[in-house]
Amino acid sequence: MDHITALVELLSEDRVSTNETTLRNHGKDESHHTEALPHAVVFPKSTEEVSGINKIASQYEVPVIPFGLGSSLEGHVIPYQGGITVDFSLMNQIIEIRENDFLVKVQPGITRTQLNKALKQYGLFFPVDPGADATIGGMIATNASGTTSVRYGVMSDQVRNLEVVLADGNIIQTGSLAVKSSSGYHLNSLFVGSEGTLGLFTEITLQVYGIPEYTTAARAVFPTVSQAVDAVVKILQAGIPIARCELVDSYSMKQVNHHSKTNYLEAPTLFVEFHGNEAGLAQDVEFTQEIVYDLGCQEIIFENDSKAAYQLWEARHNLAYAFIHGASGKKLLVTDVCLPISELAGAINNARKTLEEFALVGGIVGHVGDGNFHVLLMVDKNDPKEMELTEKFTEHLVKYAIARGGTCTGEHGVGVGKKKYQRLEHGAAYDVMITIKKALDPKCILNPDKIIDKY
Amino acid sequence: MDHITALVELLSEDRVSTNETTLRNHGKDESHHTEALPHAVVFPKSTEEVSGINKIASQYEVPVIPFGLGSSLEGHVIPYQGGITVDFSLMNQIIEIRENDFLVKVQPGITRTQLNKALKQYGLFFPVDPGADATIGGMIATNASGTTSVRYGVMSDQVRNLEVVLADGNIIQTGSLAVKSSSGYHLNSLFVGSEGTLGLFTEITLQVYGIPEYTTAARAVFPTVSQAVDAVVKILQAGIPIARCELVDSYSMKQVNHHSKTNYLEAPTLFVEFHGNEAGLAQDVEFTQEIVYDLGCQEIIFENDSKAAYQLWEARHNLAYAFIHGASGKKLLVTDVCLPISELAGAINNARKTLEEFALVGGIVGHVGDGNFHVLLMVDKNDPKEMELTEKFTEHLVKYAIARGGTCTGEHGVGVGKKKYQRLEHGAAYDVMITIKKALDPKCILNPDKIIDKY
Structure with a gap:
């Protein structure tokens, strides 16, 4: 294929692979979505090389798919139209740390734990912590978040500037180093979450934070999901700056006990973390206790020491393992939706009821402060009936969320899995998105068929 | 004119004005930019009417200019191409307050103080507080901010959803009610700051906050601007959650003393406010004192009582008045730039030096936590030499900021005044902005010639 020859000329043979194992490793992500192979995997080392790759792709009208570590959950990186997968593993350096500006400039291939180290x-x-140790480039592509966004926000809140290589190979800077700007259109947030369909990120400037002076962790058990969610609303209304706030439902606590031989109360459990100064935290702890006991909390335990705090959170940390080990031969399928917090308890209760109706095995874990929750399903990909039920369940979950002002995905992204819900969620705004995509990528070479149908 | 006839048919005569006083009142803002008149001013009452207005404008290819209260500072609302000014004063209601979701849905014509009441x-x-009591629609159009953005963020951080009427009259919702989303492209931030050039806002859903339990205010005096800025960096690095943080330079403190017959130290002065719980604030105050004295602070005074705190901040509040009353017959011209905070002290010192070189009278006030500062100039609009010097000064300020990773405007917006710096600041990204504008407004009817040249 002519575009492969051109790529070899640009990058030399050792950084253009058509080896089958390499293609296979880049033909899937961590989701259940069907695999597909690219024509070639390339390993650029610079922005100029990425620009050259896009120019070749544009000339030969073949797809370009950016690839971090393949930890996405909705098939984002699967090259269903073939083409060139751009693996950013050789572009994983920290370029600059500006400590007085709370800024760091990195290449897209660095992972979040490498950055934090x-x-x-x-x-x-850097606070954003999705489940996987994903690359920063990938986290921007999906607008990832995690347990800390109730305090620190999601990826789009952290991005100060992106160097982006567009479909035609042109290179732009979407922002600046200033904390805020009212100049031009704000392109940062348009490119964050665009899943490789508008451009490829080659340099990323992120906001970072001072490590908090003190942290306190807590675990609180409630009779019902509604009471747990009410407690979080009251804590937020009181202005108590919770930094993490996770809900694990009773069924999942049972799985954890079974897996870890622990004997946690098998009831809806909140895992909370507070950041602040010592005196402030002491007062927050006292006030939080009052609030949760007022709302029927059965037990709340606090821990200041970081090791003990980690142990306190153990059930939350082990949740996925508990499910994976509890259903051998099955694959973990995680889906997510996000609603206004006032609708969260209803949504979680409805999800649990629907799981029972469909006889599906699933755990529920929520980033409660954000109104975001995941259902962890153990599925047999080779059982068409089970896969059909799973699909129906996801559809029910999504429609329930959208009908109440929510979104079909709070943090996993659209990829191929949530594409069918884009029109339902966005209505006429979906046409605006299509218009923007067509204007910036007229040949539809950038990760085609993700978010928006190939044209 | 045929489009006027069509507008009268749509809205009836009493809500379509061609009265000269009305036209004049809508032909200017609070800036020094030359006035110009629209063909007509219309007063819609609903989204459907705004949609009808845009359809008429599109059919007759005449400009549409959204108008809040005319408090913009870069000529944003001046109809240089004539056309229809859409005054949102009849769309100023609160539609819904969802207290448990920390959300409020409003019409664009409501002002920030009406909302807070x-x-x-x-x-x-609602924390965002630009100088003027602007409308929420206008504040979104310019991505306004103010003294609290160091803690609560700018307008784009508050917007959960916008109902937007596009150039062709189509109505879209740019977001949802969920705290976060990874679905579709993120249109909220694209429309925030678009200054009426991409669409007209008809409903706005904003995030709001719990009123903080305790506030403490402080005023701290430093020998130099650099020491004051260093103190702020250290306070931020210590994780002390300052909610406001303003710098007033020594020249401006002198003007305040002269105007108010006060005897503040005439030296760079920080005005700070802390939000939190009682115990936490006490510890923050103690730590802040240590930091500022380490950095050469000459005097720091704290106040917990809200009335006393207001008095403590009086010099900051009175700054514009001090300049206006100190230079009768002249007009206040305020410009703003924003830089990475590590460049802020240098930029302020350079601005002061340049003012002296140009023999211009100007005060400097900075939102230090954001790296944003304003120069308040008293100018005689009828003195071409002074206006030319002012223009030269602004150009110097902007180029200094952009060369150091900053932006030509931190919170005032582009309008006509900063349009000439868009290419310099955004480079090839400016072409992406133009591409998006042309794709969404092919006839260039939406506030033409603002941000982007008329095509």
Whole structure:
């Protein structure tokens, strides 16, 4: 194929692979979506090379798919139209740390734990923590978030500037180093979450944070999901700055007990973390206790020591393992939706009821402060009936969320899995998205068929 | 004119004005930019009427300019191409307050103080506070911010959903009610700051906040601007959650003393506000004192009582008045730039030096936590030499900021005044902005010639 020859000329043979194992490793992500192979996998080392790759792709009208570590959950990186997968593993450096500006400039292939390791010596950290140790490029592509967004926000809140290579190979800067700007259109947030369909990120400037002086962790058990969610609303209304706030439902606590031989109360459980100064935290703890007991909390345990705090959170950390080990031969399928927090308890209760109706095995874990929750399903990909039920369940979940002002995905992204719900969720705004995509990528070479149908 | 006839048919005569006083009132903003008149001013009452207005404008290819209260500072609302000014004063209602979701849905014509008055009974408040009591629609159009963005963020951080009427009259919703989403492209931030050039906002859903339990205010005096800025960096690095953080330079403190017959130290002065719980604030205050004295602070005074705190901040509040009353017959011209905070002290010192070189009278006030500062100039619009010097000064300020990773405007917006710097600041990204504008407004009827040249 002519575009492969051109790529070899650009990058030399050792950084253009058509080896079958390499193609297979880049033909899937961590989701259940069907695999597909690219024509070639390339390993650029610079922005100029990425620009050259896009120019070749544009000339030969073949797809370009950016690839971090393949930890996405909705088939984002699967090259259903073939083409060139751009693996960013050789572009994984920290370019600059500006500690007085709370800024770091990195290449897209660096992972979040690699970044945090480097930041630690400056007393800084990067808060966004999706389940996987994903690359920063991938996390921007899906607008990832995690347990800390109730305090620190999601990826789009952290991005100060992106260097983006467009479909035609042109290179742009979407922002600046300033904390805020009212100049031009704000392109940062348009490219964050665009899943490789508008451009490829080659340099990323992120906001980072001072490591908090003190942290306190807590685990609180409630008779019902509604009471647990009410407690979170009251804590937020009181202005108590919770940094993490996770809900694990009773069924999942049971799985954890079974897996870890623990004897946690098998009831809806909140895992909370507070960041602040010592005196402030003490007062927050006292006030939080009052609030949760008022709302029927059965037990709340606090821990200041970081090791003990980790142990306190153990059930939350082990949740996925508990499900995976509890259903051998099956695959973990995680889906997510997000609703206004006032609708969250109803949505979780409805999800549990629907799981029972469909006789599906599933755990529910929620980033409660954001109104976001996941259902962890153990499925047999080779059982068409089970897969059909799973699909029906997801559809029910999504429609329930959208009907109540929510979104079909709070943090996993659209990929191929949630594409069918885009029109339902966005209505006429979906046409605006299609218009923008067509204007910026007229040949539809950038990760085609993700978010928006190939044209 | 045929489009006027069509507008009268749509809205009836009493809501379509061609009265000269009305046209004049809508032909200017609070800036020094030359006035110009629209063909007509219309007063819609509903989204459907705004849609009808845009359809008429599109059919007759005449400009549409959204208008809040005309408090913009870069000529945003001046109809240089004539056309229809859409005054949103009849669309100024609160549609819904969802207190448990920390959300409020409003019409664009409501002002920020009207909104806060309504929120107060729920224990909630909306933090963004530009100088003027602007409309929420206008604040979104310019991505406004103010003294609290160091803690609460700018307008684009508050917007959960916008109902937007596009150039062709189609109506879209740019977001949802969920705290976060990874679905579709993120249109909220694209429309925030678009200054009426991509669509007209008809309903706005904003995030609001619990009124903080305790506030403490402080005023701290430093020998130099650099020491004051260093103190802020250290306070931020320590994770002390300052909610406001303003710098007033020594020249401006002198003007305030002269105007108010006060005897503040005439030196760079920080005005700070802390939000939190009582114990936490006490510890923050103690730590802040240590930090500022370490950095050469000459005097720091704290106040917990809200009335006393207001008095403590009086010099900051009175700054514009001090300049206006100190230079009768002249007009206040305020410009703004924003830089990475590590470049802020240098930029302020350079601005002061340049003012002296140009023999211009100007005060400097900075939202230090954001790296944003304003120069308040007293100018005689009828003195071409002074206006030319002012223009030269602004150009110097902007180029200094852009060369150091900053932006030509941190919160005032582009309008006509900063349009000439868009290419310099955004480079090839400016072409992406133009591509998006042309794709969404092919006839260039939406506030033409603002941000982007008329095509």
